[in-house]
Amino acid sequence: MRQAKLPVDRNDVIAIARQAGQLTVEMQQRGLNTIRSKANAYDLVTEADVASEKLLAEKLTALDPAIGFWGEESNQPPDTELYWLVDPIDGTTNYASGVPWWAVNVALYRRTDPLLAVTLHLPYGEIFWAEAGGGAWRGWADGRVEQMRVSAAESLGAGLVGTGFPTHRGLHGDNNFREFVRISPLCRDVRRMGSAALDLAHVAAGIYSSFWEGFLNPWDVGAGLLLVQEAGGIVTDYAGNPYAFGAAGLVASNGLPGVHQVLLENIQAAREG
Template sequence: MSAAELGALTADIAHEAGDLARRRRAEGVSLAATKSTLADIVTEADREVERLIRDRLRAERPDDGFLGEETGAAHSASGLTWVVDPIDGTVNYASGIATYSVSIAVVEGEPHPDRWQGVASAVYAPALGELFTAVRGEGAWLGDARLAVTTETPAGALLGTGFGYDPATHDGDLATVRRVMSMARDLRRMGSAAIDLSYVAAGRLDGFFERGLNPWDFAAGALLVQEAGGTVTRLEVESARPMLIAGGPGVHERLRALIADGAG
């Protein structure tokens, strides 16, 4: 498959998976387990949606690898790996808040975010009716509209962020917020990193930062930002909670300087 064909497949699977998630939400959510803390929940729908995605990929791309939030990793014989968060924003999903998404990326190279290269991605927010897509070298899109990051923030940057579920991390996260507010017009906390990154790509947010994200949280959104003309980097990658920073070039550099200064 070409990159464009992989992009079409990614979008199709994300759309099908998101529609399943939306139907299950309408039927009522049941809690299946907890993850790292009681606040970090997983629903039966998470598992069902990821099974749907894996089944589609087994049928259409059997030699590709897989890295999913719910069902772990599978080796790649093709050099391509699918990085999947079946429902990004599970707490929102369980609570009836519309900002949740299906996040799917196909990447090339080692299945590690500092060594792979994004090929195609899709972030579908079914409750919002928005499908964001990107293909390497072909731009980022919302439907038929090409996306571009913001380049000017005369009133200050509108920033997105998120906090870890472990209460022990909250003081550090709030300290970072205090540092970056010197460049901010305001702050948004959506509850889905994939949507946050999609909004950076669309120019709705000027920048985004969050510590402790997993690869499936940002693989799709990072390619969206990059293909929309933005920059995505990770700091402190050897730590337990690396920092991810995304935005247009100017906002990204200012965010990076403020956050790195605080870390030092």
């Protein structure tokens, strides 16, 4: 694929993501005043989520006012051809609980096609980015930069697998418990870290051979879809079709049949059982 010509400078976007990330770190260090629930008691939002989204909206819009903005907290899908898709804090439960594992997620879309992805791993400062047709990259906090490639694992048992559970897990039977029980013995191990944005980045980086989760929102996965694809992987729904926003489930992997197809088959079997 020929590299897409971006309407903004990638480095400007990375700098803005870093500013939002630094804001979340500073607000956590000062102490959070407001932690409230949204859809249910396990779906949390803090004042830092709102502040981070406000900063991202203002500074990204300033780069090009013609580009729309869609953030988790405001949740107003734009009607523009180009738009930013943003999660101001992915992993809010971790963040609010003091677990050092959350992300700022920024993606630029043209309709349904991702053009640019930026995922900032906090509080460590590690950054993952990709441009359509330009590969996927990992920037370490010490300044090192390397191109990412998905795992070479040829079987599910040869690699780590990531997953997550929906916030409705105690309220609804479709909660990933059956899938987790079935898949856990089939792989090296399963990691449940609490940020789908970082899980997808770690598939792209070859740390996980694969990742599955249901009930994800566009802002959770908007950047990660491009990261995985540009690193040589694939992302599908639970039926094996190319993933689209709104699908009930997502599977990302290195694309090798012994990993992706086996994971799909076991997810399907668990859900039918």
